[in-house]
Amino acid sequence: IFNRGSLTEEDWEDIEALLLQADVGVVATQRMIADLRERSKKETDPEAVVQTLHAELVAILGDGDRSLARNEGGLTIWLVTGVNGTGKTTTIGKLAGRLAREGKSVVLAAADTFRAAADAQLETWASRSGAEVVKHAAGADPAAVAFDGVRAAKARGSDFLIVDTAGRLHTKTSLMEELAKIRRVVEREAGPPHEVLLVLDATTGQNGIAQARAFTEAAGVTGIALTKLDGTAKGGIVIACQQELGLPVKLVGLGEGIEDLAPFDPHAFVDALLD
């Protein structure tokens, strides 16, 4: 009579706990579990169910092109945005390092004119890779710095311009308008940025989706850089970012050194998530 070997309620709770504790979110988890239970009615092995879930998550994340968009034969412009403290400036430093290793010439625009020592921090990173820095005095208009960055990169025939912006909470209307203006100014001067990165901290909870939505609306985000994945946070919010907003993760930050940057690997990510 007993269906020995089928999944117990406790097995299902364990799978649900895996997803919830990975910051996948309540509603998304409930939907996934319901769908999984439907598909696994005949399944007797919990391991097989987890494998199905693994495949499902990898499918959601997709296998699209994750490389950062470039302008072959011209100036490539990347705009870097996100809330406070997520790792924007550090990620830019790492990108500059990677580009230098490719033999590319890089200009960094220090468009965070607000936070104490923001330009000094970016300059230190620039010196580690030989990138040039364009900066203004503290309190200057960030859009003006971005504008000057474009001018300087064009004048020098540089391969890349990366624009660093101040951390800003998406709830601050004036700051989001400032970001929209930075993007507009760059676009007027050199066309749409080839990549607009949203830097998300892997420890971020459900607020990450609100951030992604707001930044996409303000600046047209094209990809996510997920930082601090060398910690214990799973970064499960990026699943909703992909599923609800179509935003792919393009980069992951794995530490504080110049080499600690890697392309996003959906399989490795889901492996770690379900671990």
Add this chain to the structure above:
Amino acid sequence: TLSERLESAFKRLRGRGKLTEDQVNEALKEVRTALLEADVHLNVVREFISRVRERAVGQEVLKSLSPAQQVVKIVHEELVGILGGSAKPLSFSPKPPTVVMIAGLQGSGKTTAAGKLAGWLKRKGKRPILVACDLQRPAAVQQLVLLGEQVGVPVVTRDGMSPVEVAAAGVEEAIRTNRDVVIVDTAGRLHVDEELMQEAADIKRRINPLETLFVADSMTGQDAATVAAAFLERVDFTGTVLTKLDGDARGGAALSIAHISGRPLKFISDGEKLDAFEPFHPDRLASRILG
């Protein structure tokens, strides 16, 4: 809001003056969802729910409240009880200076909080001094020096010394210049970075702070529980500072941290300006977490 969800959940459940088990179980399903959406850690949610269940079943419903409101009242009280907070967020040494050490993950807002705390203490008539012990992040020392200038508080910096030595030098300088509170800013570190966690423990052992403030980002998700447990074990903090509350994260991480560490929330930072800093009041955060 949770209140609205509970009201509609209770429409179908008849009660008569005392909360029934059915009513409570139905309500707790909604509370569980609300807390998980607010980023409270799953295990903390489970423990919290069972605590509320014990208190709620059979409880008298006050004449002035609906059953749903009665449950919300119990939940809110339980949250406030865990979140803690007090009128006196900082203890002071009978023999000055009071040493305060700041620690936490990368980017949580420590350096800014150090500057803000210094400004807050100065406005209270204290003579604080800041010590720049983050020797690893580019321009971290300069950042603290600039913040010190903005609040009018001196900053101790040293070249050619380890963070532990700079911390000790900072306390000596404080004594020498008659400052009564020493605020030691440290580098952001991962709880799984053995070397850096050992360094934090070394700094602490060297300067013997009366207060160690764990600075946590209010938008942190499930990981807050793991991080808090690790920092408690390796560094042992006396209180938490919750930052970036001017965003719209629900802040459930605060409940995880408070529950797991048993340490009170002491201050909140709710803005980028240096005066956006105040002692923690549990009421508002409890409502925010419940949504």
